[in-house]
Amino acid sequence: QAVQQGPRGAFIVFEGADRAGKSTQCQMLVEHLQASGVNAELWRFPDRTTAIGKMINSYLTSQSEIDDAAVHLLFSANRWEKREELLRKLASGTTLVVDRYAYSGVAFTAAKGLPGLDRAWCTVPDAGLPAPDVVFFLSLTVEQAAARGGYGEERYEKADFQRKVLDQFQALRDSSWRMIDASQSIEDIQQQLREQAAAVVARCQRGAAPLGRLWE
Ligand code: TMP
Ligand code: MG
Numbered sequence: 001q002a003v004q005q006g007p008r009g010a011f012i013v014f015e016g017a018d019r020a021g022k023s024t025q026c027q028m029l030v031e032h033l034q035a036s037g038v039n040a041e042l043w044r045f046p047d048r049t050t051a052i053g054k055m056i057n058s059y060l061t062s063q064s065e066i067d068d069a070a071v072h073l074l075f076s077a078n079r080w081e082k083r084e085e086l087l088r089k090l091a092s093g094t095t096l097v098v099d100r101y102a103y104s105g106v107a108f109t110a111a112k113g114l115p116g117l118d119r120a121w122c123t124v125p126d127a128g129l130p131a132p133d134v135v136f137f138l139s140l141t142v143e144q145a146a147a148r149g150g151y152g153e154e155r156y157e158k159a160d161f162q163r164k165v166l167d168q169f170q171a172l173r174d175s176s177w178r179m180i181d182a183s184q185s186i187e188d189i190q191q192q193l194r195e196q197a198a199a200v201v202a203r204c205q206r207g208a209a210p211l212g213r214l215w216e
Contacts, residue, residue: 006093007093007204007205007206007207008090008091008093008204008205008207008211009039009040009089009090009092009093009094009095009096009201009204010090010095010096010133010134010197010200010201010203010204011086011090011095011096011098011130011131011132011133011204011211012029012095012096012097012098012132012133012134012136012197012200013098013100013101013103013132013134013135013136014026014097014098014099014100014135014136014138015100015101015103015104015135015136015137015138015169015177016137016138016139016140016169016182017140017142017145017162017165017166017169018145018151018152018154018156018157018162019140019145019148019150019151019152019157020138020139020140020145020182021138021140021182021186021189022099022100022138023044023099024186025136025138025186025189025190025193026042026044026097026098026099027042028186028190028193029097029190029193029194029197030042030097032190032194033095033097033197033201036198038095038201039093039094039095040094040095040096040097041089041094041095041096041097042097042098042099043082043086043096043097043098043099044098044099044100045075045078045079045082045098045099045100045101045104045105046060046075046078046100047078047082050078050081050082052074052077052078052081053078055074056071056074056075056078059071059074059155060154060155060156061153061154061155062154062155068109068112068114068117069116069117071109072105072109072117072122072125073125075105075108075109076102076105076125076126077125079101079102079105079126079129080129083129083130086130087130087211090130090211095201095204097197098132101132101135102123102126102129102214102215103135103169103172105122105125105126106119106122106123106126106168106172107165107168107169107172108156108165108168109122110122110168111161111164111165111167111168112164113164119168119171119172123215126214126215127213127214127215127216128213128214128215128216129213129214130211130212130213130214131176131211131212131213131214132176133176133200133203133204133209133211134176134177134178134196134197134200135174135176135177135178136178136180136193136196137169137173137177137178137179137180138180138182138189139179139180139181139182140182140183141166141183142159142162142163142166144182144183145159145162146159178196180192180193
């Protein structure tokens with residue numbers, strides 16, 4: 001466990017189905033925080049740069065087939081391999097804005113509806129990881145996503161599957177979640193995120209929020 005000296009950074013996660021605008025909003029929020037003098041970094045999961053991340057990328061782009069349970073564990077391992085660095089950054093005062101986390105991990109695998117791979121099974125590998133201080137869930141229906149020009153070419157980017165993913169996300173909501181209506185304009189969404197993020201960053205700086213652990 002990293003030793004904490006001075007105020008810690010906030011652990012901010014973005015979740016949502018594909019095409020909800022998470023990456024755009026994450027980028028904008030990090031730039032805003034930095035411009036306001038907050039030490040902040042943008043992270044994303046899967047982190048496709050590691051050896052495990054490269055296997056995940058090859059799976060998502062259909063260059064390889066991987067057993068569903070095995071790839072679920074790879075997505076989780078990809079978070080565990082970043083855990084130490086994540087804790088170190090937070091302890092040293094850096095706020096992390098993270099594009100997807102374990103909620104995506106559970107929602108996407110559980111949405112497959114495979115025997116043995118239910119939601120309870122899916123949460124086990126990620127239990128004990130650092131819990132986010134806040135989860136901004138960008139909420140957009142499949143129809144609204146389609147109206148935006150629809151999905152890309154990667155595995156999972158299909159309307160029927162995304163509907164099941166949204167159902168799984170609903171079941172994973174906890175008290176750290178803030179639901180954001182992602183059908184609003186980019187600017188309106190960003191404004192709400194900035195206000196809510198500022199409050200979370202301030203709470204962490206005051207030391208009023210110990211970092212929790214996920215699903216324990
Ligand atoms: P990305 O589009 O944000 O890079 O995410 C790639 C895809 O991987 C996306 O469809 C969601 C999915 N995913 C999982 O299936 N499990 C996970 O643990 C994560 C983080 C993402
Ligand atoms: Mg994608």
